[in-house]
């Protein structure tokens with residue numbers, strides 16, 4: 603579904619990601635692990651079109667999208683939940699959800715009821731300002747908003763950051779369910795190896811902007827890989 607080949611991405615003349623190659627198959631849950639500041643977010647920004655590729659190619663569902671703008675990539679089915687969640691704090695839960703359906707082409711701003719089957723807590727909070735939700739609820743709202751646009755591939759930037767472990771486990775279960783029921787593919791950026799292991803089968807490790815290891819999550823959880831490239835033990 604997503605194929606990244608030999609990609610360079612950076613800010614202006616500063617190259618951050620170098621010769622990155624990775625794939626995400628249809629319905630696959632893939633993790634990208636790495637310590638702080640190694641280029642994980644930069645790579646996601648390159649995939650969604652916020653930053654231009656200076657080398658390499660991105661193919662999505664058989665189409666070369668390397669030069670496509672961010673709007674067209676979203677319309678093609680790439681959803682993105684940035685680090686820190688970034689919901690509209692002063693808008694209600696309902697207004698936040700409606701903003702997500704714009705990308706799906708539904709300009710009337712309706713939202714699919716099925717998102718409430720995944721996140722029932724949001725249905726009870728529809729008229730509450732998003733900024734008054736707990737961190738875990740805001741993460742669920744950010745996920746639900748993007749899912750309202752019916753993406754085929756979801757890019758998630760450190761969804762477990764700053765969220766209590768029981769909610770992290772709940773989010774992991776919800777993501778598994780969405781994958782089973784909707785065939786959604788996921789590229790999960792994480793530092794939390796335990797969370798990444800709980801939902802992905804395969805993944806990559808990035809260090810200083812380059813992929814330094816790839817394999818099953820069990821391979822990546824080996825002591826030697828963790829010691830050399832990651833922060834968290836399993």
Ligand SMILES: Nc1ncnc2c1ncn2[C@@H]1O[C@H](COP(=O)(O)OP(=O)(O)OP(=O)(O)O)[C@@H](O)[C@H]1O
Pocket residue numbers: 613616618636637638639640641642643644645685793
């Ligand atoms: N807007 C920017 N302009 C210039 N450099 C940036 C910008 N954003 C990030 N960087 C630099 O790019 C490098 C990689 O940052 P990035 O946010 O991609 O790392 P990360 O792996 O996602 O880190 P974290 O886990 O801490 O979020 C860092 O050296 C960072 O300082």
